[in-house]
Amino acid sequence: MILVTxxxxxxxxxxxxxxxxxGVPLISGTRSPVVGSSDRYVDFDDPGTLDFTGVETLVLVSAGYAEDDVVIARHERVVTAAQRDGVQHLIYTSLATAGDHLGFALAHRWTERRIQESGVQWTILRNGIYADLFGALMAPDDGVITSPLGKHGVAVVTRGDLAAAAAIVASNPKEHAGRIYDLVGSHAVTAEEVARYAGLPYKPESLDVRRKTLNTSGLLPFQPSMLLSLYSSAAHGFLKGTGSDLEQLLGRPLTDTVPVAAGTL
Ligand SMILES: NC(=O)c1ccc[n+]([C@@H]2O[C@H](COP(=O)([O-])OP(=O)(O)OC[C@H]3O[C@@H](n4cnc5c(N)ncnc54)[C@H](OP(=O)(O)O)[C@@H]3O)[C@@H](O)[C@H]2O)c1
Structure with a gap:
C-alpha cells in the first residue's frame, strides 16, 4: 500500500x-482526513499520529513553510516512524539541486541524508520551483510588474507535472530505488516573459528595494530572508539550468509554465 503525506x-x-x-490503491495521510474514508490522520508535529503500519511505500511530501529546525524535527519523526513500522520504500519530495543556495535548502538536504542513511529503500525527487510561486514573486503593483528576478530566468515546473512524476515513481518504486531525480523545467522562464504574456508593463526592481519592502511587510521572521534568497538566486542565474529528468519520467513534453506563472499575477 502507498501512503501520501x-x-x-x-x-x-x-x-x-x-x-x-x-488506478493505484493508496491511503491519504493528512491533518484533515475525510470522515468515514480510509484517510489516516498524520501530523508530523504529533509523533503519536504517525502510524505507517501496512505501508510499503511512503510518499513524504515535505512540510516546509517553517524554520529549518522545525522542518527537520518533523521529517525526523516521519523517518523514525517509517523505520519502526517497516516501510519498504521512502519517496521524498525535495528541492532541485540548483536550489542549494536557497534559504530552505538546508532542511531538504538534511532530510535527504537522513533518508539515505535510514536503511529504507529510497527515491529523492528534487522538485524545481513551482511556476505559480514564480508568478507570485512578481505580483503586480498598481498594474505594473516590479520584480528583482533578473534576466536569467528560472526553470520552473508545474505541480501537476511533479505530481505525475511522483505517482509514476510510487507506482513502481523498485525501478527507481537509490535514484535522485532533478525535476526542473525544460525552459528558463523570465519575469519579463511572464509580464509580456500577461500584457502588463514590466519594471525591474533592485534586490535592495525588495529587501526593504519584505522587512517591513509583517511577514513571519523566517520569511523575508527565504524570499530574498529566491530573488537573489534567480537574479544571479543560479536557477536557470534546465533538465531532462522530468520529461524522461513522464515520457512527454512538460506543461507550458508561462501561462501558469501568469495565472497567479
Ligand atoms: N518547489 C517549490 O517551489 C516549493 C515552494 C514552496 C514550498 N515547497 C515545499 O513543497 C511542499 C508542498 O508544497 P504545496 O504547494 O503542496 O504546499 P501546501 O499546499 O501548503 O501543502 C503543504 C502540506 O504540507 C502538509 N503539512 C504541513 N505541516 C504539516 C505537519 N505538521 N504534519 C503533516 N503534514 C503537514 C499539509 O498537509 P495536510 O493539510 O494534508 O495535513 C499541507 O497541506 C511544501 O510543504 C514545501 O515544503 C516547494
Missing amino acids: GASGQLGSAIVESLKVA
Whole structure:
C-alpha cells in the first residue's frame, strides 16, 4: 500500500489524484482526513499520529513553510516512524539541486541524508520551483510588474507535472530505488516573459528595494530572508539550468509554465 503525506496540500492532493487516475490503491495521510474514508490522520508535529503500519511505500511530501529546525524535527519523526513500522520504500519530495543556495535548502538536504542513511529503500525527487510561486514573486503593483528576478530566468515546473512524476515513481518504486531525480523545467522562464504574456508593463526592481519592502511587510521572521534568497538566486542565474529528468519520467513534453506563472499575477 502507498501512503501520501500532505494529502490535502496542493502537491499532495495532485499526487493522490494522479495515483487514483492510474488506478493505484493508496491511503491519504493528512491533518484533515475525510470522515468515514480510509484517510489516516498524520501530523508530523504529533509523533503519536504517525502510524505507517501496512505501508510499503511512503510518499513524504515535505512540510516546509517553517524554520529549518522545525522542518527537520518533523521529517525526523516521519523517518523514525517509517523505520519502526517497516516501510519498504521512502519517496521524498525535495528541492532541485540548483536550489542549494536557497534559504530552505538546508532542511531538504538534511532530510535527504537522513533518508539515505535510514536503511529504507529510497527515491529523492528534487522538485524545481513551482511556476505559480514564480508568478507570485512578481505580483503586480498598481498594474505594473516590479520584480528583482533578473534576466536569467528560472526553470520552473508545474505541480501537476511533479505530481505525475511522483505517482509514476510510487507506482513502481523498485525501478527507481537509490535514484535522485532533478525535476526542473525544460525552459528558463523570465519575469519579463511572464509580464509580456500577461500584457502588463514590466519594471525591474533592485534586490535592495525588495529587501526593504519584505522587512517591513509583517511577514513571519523566517520569511523575508527565504524570499530574498529566491530573488537573489534567480537574479544571479543560479536557477536557470534546465533538465531532462522530468520529461524522461513522464515520457512527454512538460506543461507550458508561462501561462501558469501568469495565472497567479
Ligand atoms: N518547489 C517549490 O517551489 C516549493 C515552494 C514552496 C514550498 N515547497 C515545499 O513543497 C511542499 C508542498 O508544497 P504545496 O504547494 O503542496 O504546499 P501546501 O499546499 O501548503 O501543502 C503543504 C502540506 O504540507 C502538509 N503539512 C504541513 N505541516 C504539516 C505537519 N505538521 N504534519 C503533516 N503534514 C503537514 C499539509 O498537509 P495536510 O493539510 O494534508 O495535513 C499541507 O497541506 C511544501 O510543504 C514545501 O515544503 C516547494
